[in-house]
Amino acid sequence: MRKLVLASFCMFGFATPLFAADNYKIDPSHTFPYFEVSHMGFSVQKGRFNKTSGTLVLDRAAKTGSVEITVDTASIDTGFAQRDDDLRSDKFFNVEKFPTMTFKADKLKFNGDVPVAAEGQLTLLGVTKPLTLTIQGVKCGIAMRREKCGAEVSGSLKRSDFGMMAFLPAADRMGVGDIISLHIAVEAVKE
Secondary structure (H helix, E strand, O other): OHHHHHHHHHHHHHHHHHOOOEEEEEOHHHOEEEEEEEEOOOEEEEEEEOOEEEEEEEEOOOOEEEEEEEEEHHHEEOOOHHHHHHHHOOOOOOOOOOOEEEEEEEEEEEEOOEEEEEEEEEEEOOEEEEEEEEEEEEEEEEEOOEEEEEEEEEEEEEHHHHOOOOOOOEOOEOOEOOEEEEEEEEEEEEO
């Protein structure tokens, strides 16, 4: 009998998100935003941001939701201190003037009851531009007695669209790529 009650509770717990909007808080200890950019065509350099926060609202029944992510740009980490200092300068992220970048989406696309894309706005260096992020590998469930959701999120942008012009490639010289590939391994905990 106890197993039946427990099974019923688990089924109810998993079914609940199908009927109402749920609020989730980004788990910064299990969220890993990183980027890739061409370095003069010789290699693809990678970097990450160590401090991220945000929220997710998900209503699977209505196929709606929203995302709000804030990244501390000073937390950039490429594994090389001198490059990180350069990236924090006014040539790139200008962290003194713009300490954060944000992504806000109020339109999620669904395949069935699973979100597959977030259409929103990225604000970087005080410039806001549309950005669509692809969502893959969504998994929701109970872990450590708390409801969680996780996914792999990706997209790309042109840094020059946001005014980040330092060392762009030109016809007469190699440079740092304009196209930035974004990847975010994200987990969020139901509030």
